[in-house]
Amino acid sequence: MIGYGFMGRAHSNAYKRVNDFFDLEYRPVLQAICARDEAKAKQFADNWGYASVETDWRKLIERKDIDAVDICVPNNLHHDIAIAAAKAGKMILCEKPLSMNTAEGQEMVDAVEKAGVANTVWYNYRRVPAVTLAKQLIDEGRLGRIFHYRANFLQDWTISADLPQGGAGLWRIDVKAAGSGVTGDLLAHCIDTALWLNGPITSVTAMTETFIKERKHTESGKVEPVGIDDACAFLCRFANGSLAIFESTRYARGHKALYTFEINGADASIAWDLHDLHRLNYFDHRDDSIVRGWRSIHVTDGDMPYMGHWWVPGLQIGYEHSFVHQVADFLQNLAAKRPTSPTFRQALETQKVCDAVLASAKSGQWVNVK
Numbered sequence: 001m002i003g004y005g006f007m008g009r010a011h012s013n014a015y016k017r018v019n020d021f022f023d024l025e026y027r028p029v030l031q032a033i034c035a036r037d038e039a040k041a042k043q044f045a046d047n048w049g050y051a052s053v054e055t056d057w058r059k060l061i062e063r064k065d066i067d068a069v070d071i072c073v074p075n076n077l078h079h080d081i082a083i084a085a086a087k088a089g090k091m092i093l094c095e096k097p098l099s100m101n102t103a104e105g106q107e108m109v110d111a112v113e114k115a116g117v118a119n120t121v122w123y124n125y126r127r128v129p130a131v132t133l134a135k136q137l138i139d140e141g142r143l144g145r146i147f148h149y150r151a152n153f154l155q156d157w158t159i160s161a162d163l164p165q166g167g168a169g170l171w172r173i174d175v176k177a178a179g180s181g182v183t184g185d186l187l188a189h190c191i192d193t194a195l196w197l198n199g200p201i202t203s204v205t206a207m208t209e210t211f212i213k214e215r216k217h218t219e220s221g222k223v224e225p226v227g228i229d230d231a232c233a234f235l236c237r238f239a240n241g242s243l244a245i246f247e248s249t250r251y252a253r254g255h256k257a258l259y260t261f262e263i264n265g266a267d268a269s270i271a272w273d274l275h276d277l278h279r280l281n282y283f284d285h286r287d288d289s290i291v292r293g294w295r296s297i298h299v300t301d302g303d304m305p306y307m308g309h310w311w312v313p314g315l316q317i318g319y320e321h322s323f324v325h326q327v328a329d330f331l332q333n334l335a336a337k338r339p340t341s342p343t344f345r346q347a348l349e350t351q352k353v354c355d356a357v358l359a360s361a362k363s364g365q366w367v368n369v370k
């Protein structure tokens, strides 16, 4: 594993828990943690049970005792690490967004496919049971023809103009490390879910804003221009004829991580909210009118996605379990020699939509997704 921050912890927890709850042919071995600060990396290794420490990711990749590399570092490092890991024949689990842009992402796809190594990108919301159930309901045709898709991802943590950019914890505000702002960080999640649930996006029109134009850079100590989008809203068309509206910002006072989506079909609608992630809201117009209404499905029964592996009906699970599910699927698919979605190639589709969104915001024109 490279990087021991937020995702380093979420993934380590998943690797440790997965065999306790899923019957799998393979068991992850936490062989090495890589980070630049040796003392902190050692502390992390002791805490989470990693057998060794590396401070240079290139050395980690050279090691013969490593079969899989997990990329949990800022976005500007994904490309070089993934390409080196693929060349070394390692399996790769890469955090999202896949890359800084489509061109980089395409090189990563080419590298893993040329090397023939197993690969996946951690768009973990696909594996929240309520979201997986939404996919099942849509694939069963319960919604009928889909007219609308609506998604939000709202936060409020960058409103203060005193917040610096760059460095540990604040690399997301530094365009050189993040590639973009809310588009690649938050909307990428909404787009991945949308492509999975509702198919390809064909064209977009977007607006972005950078509310705080300059911030002190943690590394240089100087006030520097802010290059990321603080907020982004876009309209788009899907190949299935449906229309969509997406919004993301880090300036929605009062919201910490409000990821919501709603899909309206001719026969039924579904809605989901990360703050209540084990529930799926469902409205079916085919119900008798006297009992028709939005129902809140508590996704905890054993026949619902992933839930048979956990507790008893009525008892819910949480955010961290989506990562456990991704590891379980990855290991199961490895044994069955199947790809694990989203693969690098599938995650590249999200990158293409992000690029189209940023290009449209710049030009003020509708942009076709290539």
Ligand SMILES: NC(=O)c1ccc[n+]([C@@H]2O[C@H](COP(=O)([O-])OP(=O)(O)OC[C@H]3O[C@@H](n4cnc5c(N)ncnc54)[C@H](O)[C@@H]3O)[C@@H](O)[C@H]2O)c1
Binding pocket: 002, 003, 004, 005, 006, 007, 008, 034, 035, 036, 057, 071, 072, 073, 074, 075, 077, 095, 096, 097, 122, 123, 124, 168, 169, 170, 185
């Ligand atoms: N799937 C999700 O829901 C989700 C959530 C958060 C973050 N992410 C993604 O995960 C990645 C990491 O984000 P995070 O929130 O864990 O960040 P973080 O800041 O918490 O952790 C980043 C880690 O990378 C390490 N690092 C930085 N440069 C390094 C280098 N050259 N060599 C080795 N280690 C280095 C840092 O020391 C730190 O441990 C990003 O790509 C982000 O977009 C995904």
